[in-house]
Each structure stands twice: as structure tokens, then as C-alpha cells.
Amino acid sequence: MGKDAYAKAGVDIHAGDEAVQKMKAAVESTYTPQVLSGLGGFGSVFEIPTGYQHPVLVSGTDGVGTKLLLAIGADRHDTIGQDLVAMVMNDIIAEGAKPLFLQDYLAVDKMRPEIVAETIGGIAKATKAVGASLIGGESAELPGLYAEKHYDLAAFGVGIAEKDEILDSEKNAEAGDILLGLPSSGVHSNGYSLVRSVFGIKEPADFNKLPKTVQEQLLTPTTLYYPIISKLLDEHRITGMSNITGGGIVGNLPRAFSKDLQAKTTWGSWPILEIFNTLQQKGQLSTDDMLNTFNNGLGMILIIKPDQLKDVMNYFRETNQPVYEIGKLQSKANEKDAGVIFEGVAPWKK
Template sequence: MCVEREAGVSISYRDAGVDIEAGDAVVAGLRGIGDGRPHPNVIGGLGHFGGFYRLGAQYPGATLVSSIDGVGTKLLVASIAGQLDGIGADLVNHCVNDIAACGAEPLFFLDYYGTGKLDPDDALTVIGGIARACAGLGVALVGGETAEMPGLYRDGDFDLVGAIVGLVDEAKIVDGSAVAIGDVLLGFPSDGLHTNGYSLVRAALGIAHDEISRERLAGPAPFDMTSTLAEALLRPHRSYLAETRALVQSGLARGMAHITGGGLPGNVARVMPDGLAAEIDATAWTPPPLFDYIAEMGHIAVDECFRAFNMGIGYVVAVRPEDVAEAVRLVPDVVEIGRVRHGVPGCQVLHSGLQRSPGE
């Protein structure tokens, strides 16, 4: 339907819903984030048509590794709770963890922030968190896109995407092809939900854009009286870069899996060669009470929990049995959670000893 405007009445971009001045305010604010020292490999700064990263001379076999991802509907929970501070770290750590699973060192990062109505304060909180997370990991933030698109997003909603590029020696790529029968699977503890399963979390807990949900999120977590429910649900995605770097540089990592969407069975299976299968004993660790609470509230079956959530294990590394002691020395908080067996490629999570939820 076309609506005619009164003759002679002009409209502006702001009238159409796009505030250029608000966008300029975000860019200006970003220049003031950090300690003012640019990354040594970045040429120029933010604001040009492209971001420049100086690679310099490289060794034979130097290979670029890239990945792109988001943080899912964790954005909605953070928005409802009014806690956007950790979202930037969520995005950066998620993306860096993905390429670290290939044995890569991260080089530079780009982000996309899209919204229906740009709130400069919210945008600076989120993108500022991205900048600080990048700086903390030694990654260059070379650019990004902040887009205001009225009609595509509802007011107050926004989407967030990050892209990471890293470097790995082709001869030292970790892709699971070296995994062998008898290898031990070591699990790295997670710091909570990380960035996956939030649609199921919102359904299980009845979280919506309403005052009742905001009050519940601001109240104490039923399973941890030292934390609000929002804090428990929104704990930032843990970075595993230091741990994976130690294992890769020592030559111990034969296959690595970042436990994101699909949980343990869906992600560990991605690094199993033909003819081999991962077998994980879920009684080897105790899932944090957050996961029990969500399962009980939503009457979620155990199998479904392991497919949707990380269940307390955020990363898995396959090592030779004789290397377990050294791996534990390098990464003291790892837990032995399984073995590699002969079988159809995949991952089986054995959880018969776990308490089943009331809905089963």
C-alpha cells in the first residue's frame, strides 16, 4: 500500500527511521575505547572502507583460517535483563574458540551490529565489549558494520555477528585426522551456558519481554543464592585460547571440539575420523546446578539436554593415553571424560547414572 504525502512536505532520513547522527556518535565513542594504542599490525584506524592488517613475511605453509558466528538468542535474555556488558566477550570468545580448535592463532576480528532503532549507549556497551575482549586476547579489531534498519528489526531488538581470521601452519592443522583408537578425551569445564541453547532456556523458564520476567531475572537464582538468575544465565563464554595454545604448541592435541550448538554429541563427532567413534561417560563430571534447574523447569529429557547445552563441558581435546599426565599439567582443570573406540563415526554420551528429569 502506497501512502501519498502532503504536497510540498519533505522528509528526512531521520523521519524514515535512520539517525545518521546516532551512528556517528557510536563511531566517535569507539575511538575513545581502550588505552589508545593501536594493534601493532593494524595500518590506519577505524572508519575507512576496509580494515588493513599487516601480515608481513610468512613461513611456507602459512594458512589463513576463518570463521563467522553469533551469540544466538542470548541477546534477548541480555536485553530483557538490561545486562549487555558481557555480550561482546561472548561473541569474540566464541569465534576465537572455533578457530583455536583448528590449531590456529587469531589475527583479526570484524563485527556486525544490526538494529531497528540505534541506541548509541547500548551499541557502545556491546561493541566496546568486543573491543576490550579482542585487546585481551591480542586480536586486532579492524572494522565492523553498525546498521540501523527500521522495519527489519523491532525497536529495542538487535543482532550481533562476528568474523575472525587466524593463522595456522598447514602441516600443523588440528582437524581430528590424527585421532586414533584408544585416545583419551579430555573435557574443559564451561562457565555456564556460553552462547547456545537460549531458545530452549527461554521456553523452559518462560522468559519473555515482560515485567514478570525482568523481576525474576533480577532476583536470586534458585540454585545459587549468591547470584541473580540473570547473572547465572548470562555468564560470558569462556575463552579457551590459552589452554588450546599450550596443548597445540606441545604437540599433544590430536583433535579438538568447541562445544556449541549440538552439544557434546554434535560437536565431538565432527573430529572423529572414519571408523572411529567417541564414547563419553557423563558421570565423569557433575553438571553445574544451572543445567539441572533448566531441565526440571522445562521437563527436558537428558538426551535433549546434551544435544542443546554444553552440560558443563565447553571444549574437548583428544590426546594419546601416554600424554594425559602432561596435558593435565598444562591445563589443570581438564577432566577425563571418555575414549575413542572403533565404530560408526559419531559421539555417544553415556548418562545412565545421571538423575533423570521429572518430565521423563
């Protein structure tokens, strides 16, 4: 094939090198003193921070699902990185851990340095916002595997905690504990296959036919919850947390307490965001569909002991952070009862 045979086969090494140079400053801006070897090496070296008596590492891995198709359709790649970081780190902090570092994986049909740099820059910005370091990853050009201008994102993250400070809420949560809901920014990064079905988004370009307000609502990045609750974790005021992702409240909240308990929540105790009502009405979705697919306005639910409630609510008030008291835990009357029940009038008739 002659000179530059790899490029003729569809892989542009020079474009890959250019992409690395464009993202380098953003990535290195996330480094903490614990990063001993980051971008450029075969492996990344991270020193465990000092001051821990019995440190344990908490890991997680995730992607952003088919929300990527909307970002591709809009040709907007600056916020999807926050979705990626949030999907990984929100799970890690739900165990009571402090974010340490992240590694990302970006696979593209063709290396486009500007878009790669924009995407990785968004990942770096969000990683830095949760106090972690983006210490490495992989950008792969895979011609023939992805459609034109398509790509995929995934990440692996690690957090740290004292062994005896891990949130063992399955053991420690009990009847009478209070449930506090932290608002989501929107759909976050779950349920987009249903979103695309409801709005008829069969091709990425179809996204641009939607009203601008709906486009913005659907592209709003996932909330990063660590900056919101880190002080409460440090002060040991949280008994448990549930990251409301795929499966919604009914699928995720019971993961944060034992099977002999159930969460009793009240409709109307938190605001349902406009985008969820739009989805329900346009798709004629049932209440069960809404509950089993979307977060419906709550991205993280905290379990708080009653004697901590006043101090926790004062903290959120002082930091101007919206929070909603949505219910409490109670004992199940029967072991086969649902893990989450709702009282009051549901916002949807179906």
C-alpha cells in the same frame, strides 16, 4: 521532506557518528602492529604476520542467537560481546589456529550511542583477550526492521596457522586417545530458544521476573578458550578439539574424529552445573534433549595422545585450570553405532 529528511525517516547520522567516537578508543586498543588500516576506512587492511613458512588462514562467522533477548530484557550489554567473540574464535582455535582479527556487525532499531559503545566495548575487550584485533565492522540503524530497543550481533573472524600444524584430527585421532573436558561457564550462547521456553520468557521483560541467581547464570558470557590452551597448541600437545556449541556433546564431538571411531565417556567424570539441572527439572527435559541442546558443563573437549597426558595435566594443574578426564576414543563395533556413548548413571532419570 526538507532539512534532515533522513533523520525524520528514522536514521540519525549524528547519533551514528557519536557512537563511533565513543567506541573508537576501545576498538583501537585491540590493534596489533599488523593492523595497517582499521576503523574509519572503507575496508580494513591487515598484514599477515612474519615467521610463517606456509601460512593458512582459518575463518569463521557466527552470532549469539536469542541470548540477545535476555541482555535486552536486563538492559545489560557489557558481556554479550564476549559471547560473540567466543562463538567465532572458539571455532577457529578448534582447527589449531591463532586468532588474528575480527569484524563485527551490529544492527539496531535506533542508534543509542551509550548502548552501542557498551556493546562494542565488550566485543573489543574479548577480542583483545584472545590476542586478536577488532579491525572494523558495521553499525547499522534499521528503523522498522527491529522492535524497539532490539538489535542483532554477528561477527566474522580469521585465524592463522602453519599448514602442517592444522589439527587434522579426523586423520590423526585414533583409538586409545584421551578425552579431556574443559568446563563451560554455563549455557554459553546455544539453546536459548529452549531456555526461554522452559522459563516462559515470551517478552524480554519476562527475564527480569526470574530469580537473580538464574538471571546471572543465564547471562554469564561464553568462555574464551584460546588463552587457556594456546601454549598447548604452540607445543603441539593437542591432537584435536571439539567446540561444544549447538547440538551439545553428541552433535559436536564426533566432528573431531573419523566415522570409524566413537567417544566413550563416563557420567560423573565432570560436574554438571546447577543451571543445567534447573533447566532439566523445570522443563522436564529428557536426557536426549539435554545432550542434543546444551553443553552440560563442558565447553571444549580436547583429544590428547596418551603419552602427552601427564604433561598436559601438569600444565593445567600449574595454571589452576580445571580439566576433567572424561573418557577415550575407541573403535566402533559397527559403522552405524553412535559417535558418542555414555557409561555409568546419567544425572537425569528421564
